Amino acid sequence: MYQKAFVLLRTYAALATFLASYFALTVVGNLIYFTPFGDGIGRVQIADFSISNFQTAGSFGYWILLFLPFVVAPPIVFAVKRILAPMAPWIKTIKISTPAYLVALAICYAYASVSLWRANATGLFLRGNDAVDSVYDRFELLSSLGFWPQVTIKSLLVALSCYGLVVAIETRKPLWLLVAAANVVGAVALSRELRMKRFAPAAKVVAFVLLTMAAALLLQIAQL
Known part of the structure; x- marks a missing residue:
């Protein structure tokens, strides 16, 4: 059974x-x-x-x-x-070399960070006085960002993060474990910035991290 x-x-x-x-x-x-x-x-x-x-x-x-x-x-x-x-x-199983992966990851993070800076994401993040203001600020941010920065943050970085997590689980090499941990922190930071979650309960961020760890454990069990 x-x-x-x-x-x-x-x-x-x-x-x-x-x-x-x-x-x-x-x-x-x-x-x-x-x-x-x-x-x-x-x-x-x-x-x-x-x-x-x-x-x-x-x-x-x-x-x-x-x-x-x-x-x-x-x-x-x-x-x-x-x-x-x-x-x-x-x-064929797609294998990305470590240098190519790190370059692609760095480019995506740099592009996402510059796009958020140009859209004044930090200013909008700190401007709101309550959760309602944060909702309006989020719509303003999404409008300012445009399509491709959102694709990078919501799709490309997510795919690269998942790939890095799988490789870290399979190889257990220190470099890939460090990359996977950095992606978890980066994903939380970008998620809060993009969604204007300044007033979100800290428990939600903790839950996000714990679920990411649970996903890694689930994938590890699936390899048994």
Whole structure:
């Protein structure tokens, strides 16, 4: 039984990591506001907060959208696996040399940092007086950044970070472990800067780091 569970985990490790992270960070984060102490938690950041003030909160569409990834993601993964599995022998594993990876990572971080500086991300980050102001500042920042800097931060750096994490787990070389740890710190910093999370609870940042570590552990178990 346990062997079958490990095989299933190894096969669908990415899907399990995504759904677990989504549940912990998004589903639980929404459900907590419907508990008896939810409004009190909201008032820590927004005065007179009440989940009932949001017209769509608790509606049928709200619940459908909240739990939609659990319904949509698995069939898509299963379908893609069925289509691509026969092609596996002809698909070469992409290996990036260490110098090429470090150069690409440095370029992406430099481009993201310069783009955030030009968009006055730090000024917007420090300008807001509460969580509501931070929301408006985030929209202003995204508008100023444009498309390609967001692609770099949300896609390219995420892909490079995941690649570095996998290599660190496989090789356990000090350099790659250091790169993986640096990517975790960089991901947290860019996430807070991009989303204007100055007033976000510190627990969210800690949760992000812990989930990243859990993902690494999950991938390690999948190799057994």
